[in-house]
Amino acid sequence: EIVLTQSPGTLSLSPGERATLSCRASQSVGSNYLAWYQQKPGQAPRLLIYGASSRATGIPDRFSGSGSGTDFTLTISRLEPEDFAVYYCQRYGSSLLTFGGGTKVEIK
């Protein structure tokens, strides 16, 4: 079973700063199968990135995904007030799905 470990657990930043979130897999993950989600309090998660680097419909270009193998990164180039939220990575493989533990991006 592949485990996804996200770091840091919490990221304290100011609006306008750059956010770099990490997702590390315990075994190699095909890039076709890695996604990122944003969740705000009281809301369902929203798909941001699929295929490790493709933005979902309507997602601003300040969000970008990269990586391959066991190391993946979500970058928010300049934080907007609405970007403070929890972010999850997710892997699809062998018809099963796994979420990482999440990274909370909070206002410093």
Add this chain to the structure above:
Amino acid sequence: QLQLQESGPGLVKPSETLSLTCTVSGGSISSSSYYWGWIRQPPGKGLEWIGNGYYSGSSYYNPSLKSRVTISVDTSKNQFSLKLNSLTAADTAVYYCAGVHCSSTSCYYYYGMDVWGQGTTVTVSS
């Protein structure tokens, strides 16, 4: 566009079976591009995938829950459902349904869970 809506009881007793339904609108549940999934989130915690169903009848479950879960798809009603038995307080969570978008039945390319229901809170308590 696709929309999903969960329905079901908000309170269930320990040892009983939880039954939730997700109604799909704006598209067909028989699409070859979508599996239909359930995800839950205990209070203050992260997301946990429960399982997926497909219009053909196939289903896939989180190994940690497999012995207690059944997901089925009703194409005549454009709905899919979750049954989780032998409930304990640890099953208290917000339960979400979601569309799992794939390139095909084999999911050679995974496009992510791109449509979600709003979530329904389930409390397990006597």
